[in-house]
């Protein structure tokens with residue numbers, strides 16, 4: 001009954017948006033190319049307890065921009081009393097807007113926001129920064145990220161509202177983004193396990209939400225295993241359910257946390273299903289403040305190493321990336337969680 005409903009909505013979606021843009025079509029139409037969305041500066045840092053100087057955050061973004069990464073989620077416009085670490089995201093956006101891109105490749109910077117207030121705060125910086133730019137051609141590409149979740153309990157903890165209310169809050173964001181021609185990605189958290197409702201999150205619920213978000217105009221859905229509870233069979237089942245609901249692989253990104261050490265295995269399941277966009281954080285930084293016990297995102301270095309070993313292209317320079325992972329781990333006084341990053345550096349240092 002539920003899957004019938006989802007299929008019906010997918011048919012409506014296809015009819016309504018025959019030419020809808022996707023992120024993936026621009027960058028990863030070739031089957032041997034994988035697009036990495038680096039979420040370290042946002043997802044990676046938001047849970048750090050000590051206050052991180054804005055200069056360090058900016059340096060992280062700048063260093064990542066030198067590695068060949070093309071998409072970086074650089075901060076969020078959420079309530080500072082909920083996530084104090086992200087309170088200076090506007091300064092990072094200001095910096096990005098006033099600095100002519102020095103990176104070897106064009107970079108897209110994404111900004112997470114939950115509601116109208118977040119949008120207004122973002123726009124006040126973006127509009128003044130964009131208008132002062134002399135050369136529109138060299139202006140950085142900017143995109144927005146919105147977020148909801150597959151369970152009511154997590155949505156309440158994360159955004160103090162129901163799932164339905166979270167979608168309602170996105171409407172003005174979506175409308176304004178369309179006027180401004182800004183792309184919007186939408187996260188669905190706890191898609192493979194919820195800290196409050198357990199591991200058996202209904203994949204049909206995730207598919208139904210994905211369809212609703214695409215119908216609202218989202219350009220990409222990032223399906224997030226916030227707790228790292230996802231397993232290979234349940235990842236495969238979720239992806240099949242999304243496909244059956246009419247959600248195309250080009251509409252999807254996968255966002256794995258590595259709490260149970262399953263993130264790479266689940267990424268391979270995603271690859272085999274045909275997904276070509278994956279989120280990760282350098283050095284395995286991260287954790288959601290509203291998912292107790294969840295550890296970091298899958299390390300970008302581990303994902304890149306794995307994809308390269310399979311003959312896939314990411315455009316990322318593994319050595320440069322590994323240096324960034326080691327540097328930021330040192331700055332934060334944490335262990336570098338990337339095994340491939342540490343091994344790469346050990347090799348370089350042996351040779352030099």
Ligand SMILES: CC(C)(COP(=O)([O-])OP(=O)([O-])OC[C@H]1O[C@@H](n2cnc3c(N)ncnc32)[C@H](O)[C@@H]1OP(=O)([O-])[O-])[C@@H](O)C(=O)NCCC(=O)NCCSC(=O)C[C@@](C)(O)CC(=O)[O-]
Nearest residue numbers: 077078079082083114117118158159160187189224226288
């Ligand atoms: C959604 C709210 C704002 C509701 O929070 P609320 O307290 O219900 O909101 P409110 O409307 O009652 O407002 C309370 C105060 O917050 C202010 N406020 C309200 N909105 C904003 C805003 N955007 N920016 C700045 N300030 C804001 C508002 O102005 C007011 O200020 P006061 O009058 O008390 O001085 C809050 O719950 C919130 O900010 N939650 C964000 C939580 C968050 O950032 N979680 C982590 C990101 S999601 C994630 O990590 C998962 C993901 C994406 O990585 C994927 C995955 O792995 O699952």
